[in-house]
Amino acid sequence: ILNVEQSPQSLHVQEGDSTNFTCSFPSSNFYALHWYRWETAKSPEALFVMTLNGDEKKKGRISATLNTKEGYSYLYIKGSQPEDSATYLCAFSHYSGYALNFGKGTSLLVTP
Amino acid sequence: DTAVSQTPKYLVTQMGNDKSIKCEQNLGHDTMYWYKQDSKKFLKIMFSYNNKELIINETVPNRFSPKSPDKAHLNLHINSLELGDSAVYFCASSQGGTRHTQYFGPGTRLTVL
Numbered sequence: 496i497l498n499v500e501q502s503p504q505s506l507h508v509q510e511g512d513s514t515n516f517t518c519s520f521p522s523s524n525f526y527a528l529h530w531y532r533w534e535t536a537k538s539p540e541a542l543f544v545m546t547l548n549g550d551e552k553k554k555g556r557i558s559a560t561l562n563t564k565e566g567y568s569y570l571y572i573k574g575s576q577p578e579d580s581a582t583y584l585c586a587f588s589h590y591s592g593y594a595l596n597f598g599k600g601t602s603l604l605v606t607p
Numbered sequence: 608d609t610a611v612s613q614t615p616k617y618l619v620t621q622m623g624n625d626k627s628i629k630c631e632q633n634l635g636h637d638t639m640y641w642y643k644q645d646s647k648k649f650l651k652i653m654f655s656y657n658n659k660e661l662i663i664n665e666t667v668p669n670r671f672s673p674k675s676p677d678k679a680h681l682n683l684h685i686n687s688l689e690l691g692d693s694a695v696y697f698c699a700s701s702q703g704g705t706r707h708t709q710y711f712g713p714g715t716r717l718t719v720l
Binding site for chain 1: 611640647648649650651652655662664697704705706707708709710711712713714
């Protein structure tokens with residue numbers, strides 16, 4: 496089991512605030528890092544897959560960065576909206592892994 | 608047009624029974640997975656399967672067995688159900704290994720009484 500740590504565990508922001516979360520993972524034998532968005536009673540929805548050190552990905556107001564040497568990734572949400580409320584999952588695999596190891600997620604609540 | 612579908616959505620059964628959960632993907636993917644969401648809402652891999660290889664998480668009891676009749680299906684069979692098997696089970700698929708996006712099904716909530 497490869498430990499993937501996410502922080503904070505939960506976050507409550509006001510509409511319009513920008514926010515960010517952290518995902519920490521083992522830096523050795525890095526292979527891939529995924530971010531998913533998971534709304535209650537739905538299935539996880541893929542946001543980004545990153546494989547190279549220094550990768551930056553963007554999708555609308557959401558972006559992510561990756562540092563494989565130090566073993567962390569940041570997810571940023573600019574100008575949070577109530578519909579951004581969800582749990583954001585980070586998942587990691589190492590070079591010989593057959594599946595993803597998920598963190599426990601950061602639960603985001605955006606209130607108007 | 609559901610990409611990854613699971614049936615049933617809810618399953619309530621008695622201890623000791625044998626049950627199956629079906630998973631189908633219409634994405635043409637070559638790899639399918641089963642995950643278990645535990646009581647702490649943590650997603651944990653149970654199995655990974657492509658047309659060449661089945662890989663099992665060694666912590667999964669052998670009462671659980673995946674069966675793939677064809678490339679688009681990976682069903683989960685559970686024998687002698689126990690109370691601790693109660694959880695939400697998610698199927699997923701991807702084209703290739705873990706450098707590729709995984710697409711998840713809606714989940715099956717299993718309750719063992």
